[in-house]
Amino acid sequence: MPLADEVAALLDRIPVLQGRSRAVAELPGGLTNQNLHVTTPEGDYVVRVFRGDAALLGIDRDAEHDNTGAAAEAGVGAPVVSYHPDLGCLVIGFLTGTTLDNDSFSDPAVLARAADACRRLHAGPRFTGDFDMFRRQATYLATVRERGYRLFDGYAGFDDSFQRVRRALAVRATPTVPCNNDLLAGNFVDDGERIWLIDYEYSGNNDACFELGNTATECDLDEDTVDALVAAYFGEPLRHLRARVRLQSLVSEYGWSLWGAIQASASSLDFDFDSWGQERFDKAAATFTSPRFERLLEEVVRDD
Template identity: 35%
Template sequence: MPDPSADPIALITAWAGGPVTITEIEGGRGHRVARVEAGGGRRWLLRVLDPGVAAAGLGLEPETEIANTRQAAVSGVGPQVVHRLAGLPALLLEDIEGRALDAAAVREPDLIPGIARACRRLHAGPAFANDFSIFAELEGLLGLCRRRGLPVPDGHADRLPAVADIERALAHWPLPAVPCHNGLLPQTLIAADGGEVRITDYRLSGNHDPAFDLGDVAAEADYPADLVPMLAGAYFGGPDRRLFARVALYRIVSDLVCALRSAVRHGLLVGPADPRAGERTRRAVRHLDDPAFGRLIDDARGLPSF
């Protein structure tokens, strides 16, 4: 059982055998993330998981995230787990040497093959402790908004029939579920000094359709139209209309789900409404209203092109 009175810094100091320096890092999405430095040039990342994130429907239960983080480390893509703090849902992780990416970097064509390789390595690794469905996630977040009286972004509800169309189209040619990240924000990607891209933060991880991770990368970095087939081709080994359509449709769903997550996060954990929720919904709506949307549905179903 976690011990809420346990002090992570005292535990780390005792484990490290001497004083440590802590530098808090923003962007933990409700969890505490900090860089820890100790004597002898030793350095790690501390990740302390807040059970309130899972309670708000915004992440995994801490023990599941910890289990998946260990599995991602086995694949070589995730950071190595250095130490589990006794009595706490907290890990000391490898502090990966390299450049943390932003959206502009994730859009760099030269980096796209490395991002695709990182996804393939994660997807080929050991299975995670849980399964994940982005469509179930959407339903769960909508239910949470109804129960807690949280506002849904304008225009979101009107597009749910199109989401159902996407789910049916993707079900025609399902891909085997693999260990997926399911939350590939640009800052979760690190261009490591060794030349490979590494992936951090397994808050939303679970076994899922591999094409979702690609669509999520495209959504989070706001890919222009020409980069989506480039990422899909780099991952799948060449052009394939059905697989490209799968990635493009998941990109739309990712935007809609992330809009809901923003609404829930700011309604339950942070406070005022997040303008990004509306932005993500409007972006999804643009893709849904694009004349090419119907062709994507047909391609995902494997229908012939005339």
């Protein structure tokens, strides 16, 4: 069946879209979803069609549904319209606005709205499930080894350093908050007054500084912009908080690189997952071997 016919057949099984005239456009992005913008006389929707091996990547679709609803309740996410696990899709409201790119964060006003969006999410209802990149990294690494997938050269040599980061972050750990955990630029939607956050596949309660650190590395923020993000989120760029965010960037890079290693071997999508993962590992390796690594470990545990 042609793809267009498959999409039409799926939409015909979703009650809110049945029997209605509609226009359908595929939204860009979405390596583990196909995202469809569906326009009807009654309103605009996004149908997130699940694809890929959710279990292999540690995606819990029921938790994604719950947490998407919690984010909407927090006033930072799109409303949930309906959830169809039997059809492999989630229907949410369409958010009108501009999807950010990495360059967007150079605008102080955009950066301030992004920090505000994170604060609103983190102050919202608790999420279903927790997210700990240290546990996830161990699971991903076991998957890579058990299945014989290619591991980046030199990856295992940084395990001791990674555990040192874990111990350092535990010293001043704070209560976890509901986090998206995957805030690349395309998951920020800016309507000019506020920013909305989308895509809760990897959501779970986590350290707020992981959210900021992951955003910093995914959006390629430079050092000054990271400091500005920390200041915008916390109110002041305290040294131990800056160090915590930078170490969580490192945790993000080292852990998510294995997502790329798994996808490079397991996914049928025409995407260079190997380079995607290699880029993140190279970033992590650069920090592990930098003189500033020891300084960050010291600063994160000290009072300012």
